[in-house]
Amino acid sequence: MSTAQDVANRVPITASIMLATIMNSLDTTIANVALPHIQGSVSASQEQITWVLTSYIISAAIMTPLSGWLSGRIGRKRLFLISIAGFTVASMLCGIADSLIEIVVYRLLQGLFGASLIPLSQALLLDINPPEKHGQAMAIWGAGAILGPILGPALGGYLTDNFSWRWVFYINLPVGILAFLGVWFFISHDGKPMAKKFDFLGFGALTIFIGSIQLLLDRGPTLDWFDAREIQIYALIAAISFWIFLVHTLTATHPFFDRKLMADTNFMTACIFGFFIGILLFSTMALLPPMMQILMGYPVLTSGLVAMPRGIGSFCAMFVVGRLVGKVDTRLILLTGLSLSAIALWQMTHFDLSMNSMPFITSGIIQGFGIGLIFVPLSTLAFATIPPHLRAEGSSVYTLIRNLGAAVGISMMQALIVSNTQAMHESLAAEVNPSDPVVASTLGHQVDLFSTLGLASINGEITRQSTMVAYVDDFRLMLIVTILCAPMLLLMRKPKQRAADSAPHFEVD
Numbered sequence: 001m002s003t004a005q006d007v008a009n010r011v012p013i014t015a016s017i018m019l020a021t022i023m024n025s026l027d028t029t030i031a032n033v034a035l036p037h038i039q040g041s042v043s044a045s046q047e048q049i050t051w052v053l054t055s056y057i058i059s060a061a062i063m064t065p066l067s068g069w070l071s072g073r074i075g076r077k078r079l080f081l082i083s084i085a086g087f088t089v090a091s092m093l094c095g096i097a098d099s100l101i102e103i104v105v106y107r108l109l110q111g112l113f114g115a116s117l118i119p120l121s122q123a124l125l126l127d128i129n130p131p132e133k134h135g136q137a138m139a140i141w142g143a144g145a146i147l148g149p150i151l152g153p154a155l156g157g158y159l160t161d162n163f164s165w166r167w168v169f170y171i172n173l174p175v176g177i178l179a180f181l182g183v184w185f186f187i188s189h190d191g192k193p194m195a196k197k198f199d200f201l202g203f204g205a206l207t208i209f210i211g212s213i214q215l216l217l218d219r220g221p222t223l224d225w226f227d228a229r230e231i232q233i234y235a236l237i238a239a240i241s242f243w244i245f246l247v248h249t250l251t252a253t254h255p256f257f258d259r260k261l262m263a264d265t266n267f268m269t270a271c272i273f274g275f276f277i278g279i280l281l282f283s284t285m286a287l288l289p290p291m292m293q294i295l296m297g298y299p300v301l302t303s304g305l306v307a308m309p310r311g312i313g314s315f316c317a318m319f320v321v322g323r324l325v326g327k328v329d330t331r332l333i334l335l336t337g338l339s340l341s342a343i344a345l346w347q348m349t350h351f352d353l354s355m356n357s358m359p360f361i362t363s364g365i366i367q368g369f370g371i372g373l374i375f376v377p378l379s380t381l382a383f384a385t386i387p388p389h390l391r392a393e394g395s396s397v398y399t400l401i402r403n404l405g406a407a408v409g410i411s412m413m414q415a416l417i418v419s420n421t422q423a424m425h426e427s428l429a430a431e432v433n434p435s436d437p438v439v440a441s442t443l444g445h446q447v448d449l450f451s452t453l454g455l456a457s458i459n460g461e462i463t464r465q466s467t468m469v470a471y472v473d474d475f476r477l478m479l480i481v482t483i484l485c486a487p488m489l490l491l492m493r494k495p496k497q498r499a500a501d502s503a504p505h506f507e508v509d
Contacts, residue, residue, distance in 0.1 A: 009186040010128050014137075016182025017121045018144040020084055023175045024117045025148025027056065027091075027110065028282075029311070030156040033289040033304045034165040041165065042100040046290075047221045050414045053286055054407040055104045058214050059111030061403030062207050065256070065396035067116040069198050071123075077187045080120050081180060086113030088176030095169035118145075119395065124187070150311030153289070157304025202256030205245035210404060212238035217411035221418045257397055258390055267394060269491045270382030271401045273334075276485050277378070278405030280341060280478050281371050283413040284348075285310070291471050292360065295353060295464060306357050310364035317372025325380055331489045333377045338486055340370030345479040353468050381492050413474045420470035421463070428462045 031038070031052060039049040071079050090109035097103035122141060129137040159167040216234040223231055249255040249262075261267055285307070292303040317337075324333055344367030351359060379398070386394050 012182055012186045013128055014125065014140070016179050016186060017124055018140070019175055019179035019182065020080075020117050021121045021141060021144045022148050023087070023172050023179065024114045025145045026152050026155070027114070027148070027172070029149045029152030029285055029307075030168045030171070032285055033153050033156040033293075033300055033307065034160045034168045035286075036290050036293045037160055037165040037300065038103065042098070042103060044100045045222070047218070047414050047418050048100060050286065050410050051100070051104045051218055052107055053282075054214060054218060054410050056107040056111040056114075057282070057403050057407040057410070058210060059108045060115040061111075061400045061407065062210055063112050063115035064119065064399045064403070065203070065393075067119045068393070068396065070116065071120065076120060076124070077183065077189060079116055080124075080183050080187070083113050083116045083120070084176055084180045084183065087117065088172055088180070091169045091172035091176065095166040118399075147315075149285075150308060150315055152311070153304035153307035154301075155304070157299075157301035161299060161301040197254050199248075199252065199254055199256040202245055202248050202252065205241045205248065206256065208241040209238050209245060212241065214407055214411065217408060217415065221415040258393055261386065261390060261394055261397060264386050266385045266492050267382050267398075269488050270378055271398055273485060273488050274378060274382070274398060274402040275405035276481055277371070277374055278402040279409030279412075280345075280482060282406035283409040283474070283478065284367065286410045287413060287417070287471065287474060288360070295468055295471075298357075302357075306360045307364065309361045310368035313365040313368025313370075314372035314375075315368075317369045318376070321373055321376050325377060330377045330381050330384075331492055333373055334381070334489055335486065337370045337373030337377070338482055338489075340366050340373065342370075342479060342482045344370060345475055345482060348475040349472055349479060351468070351472060351475070353464065385493060413478075416474055416477070417467070417470045420473050421467045424466035424469045425462055428466055429459070432458060432462065 035049050035052065038044070038052060039046070044051075067079075074082075087110055090106050090113055093106040094103055094110065097106055125137045125141050155171070156168045159165075159171060212234045216231055216238065219228075219234070220231055225231055226235070245256075249257060249259065288307060289303050292298040292306060293300060298306070321333060344363040347359060347363040347366070382398055383394060
């Protein structure tokens, strides 16, 4: 809880908290535009480079449920300082990494230390502000949290283009140092740590399940999926650990997740909904920068600037949704957000190699606005019917499942691009026969169809066209998933008017 000293230092504490929040949210997008450069620097394949994104998301997802327990165990200020310091040092290590293994390990550390920053920053802001200013405090926090995804692509592009991809991680150092000093000097000392029971068996089984699933998805494309013994082992471990977690959760006296959460239809539906939203949002942000740079030939800074409108759309939606929640049926807002996302994905299914940047910008604004209309209302419905004492635990479950969807989505969509590119390449290459009169009349005046250089040129163009088709197939799959999510809204109950002590829980990435 806050003290009089914390209330008196509200402004510098808020500034320090916002620096930590922005640093954390910035890392969700700033590395995306640098992926092709990182890929070349560490000699990674197309599917391997996604580990840089998924390792961070998965480790943060696993550690988020531990935030509350660690805060009570070692103290909130101490945990905040450890988290900021660890995240900042891990950022520096990412910047000096020379191999894929190194950068993936250091990104794991970033996620482990950064997981507590979001829930701690929310809790601290609520504690140092009176109840009548909680809405304003969460609006300030939400603006900071969404500022990262807005600035991330452009800032990452600028740093990569003018300095090196390593600076997308080094940029965290001054921000982290300022945030650390602010927390150190202005937040009061922790009281006596409280010993709380913790379900290590449930947490361990869940961690092993998530890790096994992620390894299965990340290694599957390289090892030809279930034909490989390694993938079979991952699947077996995932199945066993999930079974242990499920049985333990249903039978233990103090399970890792309270069983009452599973009985709440609104909450469980919102979690499933959030899982698919994680797939749609983070997969799109991960796929588009490499597509723009590798297939379309965009400079890294241009790809970052073109990706910015998606964040701007979400930022604008936050202002709109704040006025609508409580006045308009929340399910209707969610349906509008889903519809806009579907329209954007439909536009993306018409992308082609000859287009200019406008389709990227228009679809980005529409999808960003749609996603912005989804986040806060979905959190409102998720926590509308669960008891106040379960909100902290529910928040960790909700965040965990959404982040799991993000990591699974990125890995799955990247795996589909690799496999669909190979299949389409075989199909297109079979149609290009140098002896065919049609092929000769079409391509013969551009390249020598019977020379090694000419055949290599044709093969490169076939690969480029095949990859574009694979991206469009991914967008089409995301469109189908978006449409299939809509019926889940029928399972949600309209939240009742609630008292001030049960204000909606706002969560923004």
